[in-house]
Amino acid sequence: MAPLAAAIHLGYLPSRVETEAELRFWLRQALPLRKGVNTRERGVLFLMGRGRQGEEVYTLATGKKPDLVLKTIERFLPLLGEDPLNYHFVDCSRTALQRYRTSKEAGDQGLSGWYNAIGRLVREVQRSL
Amino acid sequence: MRVIYHCYGRAHSSVVASHLHLGTLPLNGPIAPEQIMALPEFDRAEADDFGEPYFMGRDEAGNEVYILGLNSQAPLCVRAILNLAGHLGLADRIILVNTLPAIGLTTRLGGFISKKLRCPGLGKPLAARGIIQALPRLRQLVRIVIKETAGKGQAGQEEAYPHDGQ
Numbered sequence: 001m002a003p004l005a006a007a008i009h010l011g012y013l014p015s016r017v018e019t020e021a022e023l024r025f026w027l028r029q030a031l032p033l034r035k036g037v038n039t040r041e042r043g044v045l046f047l048m049g050r051g052r053q054g055e056e057v058y059t060l061a062t063g064k065k066p067d068l069v070l071k072t073i074e075r076f077l078p079l080l081g082e083d084p085l086n087y088h089f090v091d092c093s094r095t096a097l098q099r100y101r102t103s104k105e106a107g108d109q110g111l112s113g114w115y116n117a118i119g120r121l122v123r124e125v126q127r128s129l
Numbered sequence: 130m131r132v133i134y135h136c137y138g139r140a141h142s143s144v145v146a147s148h149l150h151l152g153t154l155p156l157n158g159p160i161a162p163e164q165i166m167a168l169p170e171f172d173r174a175e176a177d178d179f180g181e182p183y184f185m186g187r188d189e190a191g192n193e194v195y196i197l198g199l200n201s202q203a204p205l206c207v208r209a210i211l212n213l214a215g216h217l218g219l220a221d222r223i224i225l226v227n228t229l230p231a232i233g234l235t236t237r238l239g240g241f242i243s244k245k246l247r248c249p250g251l252g253k254p255l256a257a258r259g260i261i262q263a264l265p266r267l268r269q270l271v272r273i274v275i276k277e278t279a280g281k282g283q284a285g286q287e288e289a290y291p292h293d294g295q
Contacts, residue, residue, distance in 0.1 A: 043208030045216060063205060072180035072199065072206045073213060079131060079182060079195075080217050 001092040001118065002059040003033045006048040008122040009057050015119035020112045037061045043069060053129055066091055088125065096121050130192045130281040131223045132274060133182060135207070139198030140174040141240050141256050142228035142267065147185040147196050149271040156268050165257040172243055172253040174198055180206070188275070191282030203227060221281075226274050231266040235259030 007013045012031050017023045033048060042061045049057055062069045070089050077084045100117035132150065134143040148154040148168055165171060170183070182195040199206045207225050214220045236259030243252025260267070 043205035043212065045209070045212045047216070060209070063202075065202065068180050068200055068202050069206050069209050072197075073209050075181050076210050076213065080214055080219055080223070082217065 001096060002061070003035055003048070004115070005090070005092045005096075005118050005122050006057050006059050007031055007033050008119050009051055009126065010049045011052075015123050016116050017112050017119075020110060023112050023115050034059075051126070051129075055129055060089075066094075088128070090121065090125055092118065092121065130190075130278050131195060132188070132192050132278055133195045133197050133210075133223065133225045134228050135197040135199050135203060135225055136228045136232075137198060137200060137203075137237075138174055138176070138240065138244060139178060139183060139196045140170075140172050140244065141236055141260060142232045142263070143196040143198070144168055144170045144173075145260050145264075146226070146228045146231075146267055146271050147194050149268060150194050150275060151186045151188055156272065160261065160264060162254065162257040162261055165260050166253060170196070172240075172249060172256060175244070176200075188278075188282065190279050192278050193282075197225075203229070224274065224278060226270065228267065228270065231270050232263040233259055235262060 004013070008015050012029075012033070013026050017026065034046065037044070037046075042063050045058045045060050047056060047058055051057055060069075070091070074084050074087070074089070077087060096114070096118045099120050100114050102117075134146040134150070136143040145154065145165060145168070149156055154160060154164065154168075170185075174183075179198045179200045182197045185194045185196055187193055207227075210225060211220060211223070214223050236256045239252045239254070239256025239259055241252070243249040243256060246252070
């Protein structure tokens with residue numbers, strides 16, 4: 001899910017699709033993004049590119065328990081001389097699921113509804129920058 | 130340089146390793162279980178402290194020594210910390226040392242009884258006894274870390290190019 005969110009953030013993919021056929025068309029494109037990681041790559045930050053405001057976009061696979069790894073990273077940022085306020089961690093699985101539940105109630109269902117929930121999450125993140 | 134000793138809960142093996150590193154426990158000679166139990170951080174940390182680096186002090190070379198509890202997610206968290214440091218160009222300024230392989234079943238059992246079963250009166254002395262049994266391995270680990278980090282602390286930073294002027 002994070003690579004999809006990164007692709008939307010960077011503009012490789014639109015933030016909203018109307019139909020599942022449109023979604024399938026976009027997902028068939030050969031995008032320069034990795035799809036999924038193996039177990040040994042969990043915890044590795046992959047730089048995907050830069051957004052329009054120059055922000056760096058990364059993906060991070062955290063496994064089933066993201067809380068501890070995110071907390072550890074946030075606590076280590078000051079030790080590495082970084083301001084935690086310059087970092088925005090987005091738990092895609094959890095947040096997109098919440099967005100999907102809301103959009104499902106509004107009639108946006110199925111795969112395209114799920115995709116649009118991720119797109120909505122990305123737009124919120126972009127607005128918050 | 131930052132030296133981070135990490136274990137499951139940063140309550141036992143990482144605490145002792147950091148004290149050995151800082152010289153508040155000796156690297157040679159006998160240590161009594163009472164000395165281990167008297168360490169202020171021993172058997173202290175709770176689950177809320179997972180992921181929080183705790184500063185223990187500076188060693189003779191100027192390296193900062195920390196302890197850290199990573200629960201059962203050590204490989205993932207260590208990769209994340211080192212990878213972040215690598216992105217920031219600081220991968221050679223941080224070393225994470227897993228102290229768990231140095232300890233045996235007695236300390237693990239003591240830690241479990243103290244922290245999970247909430248019986249520190251029984252678990253803490255057992256964990257301390259286990260640490261005494263594991264002391265040769267912990268000391269060996271710390272000796273290697275001290276050797277590897279010597280000259281990389283604040284005191285050694287001026288000698289980044291040791292061949293200058295020769």
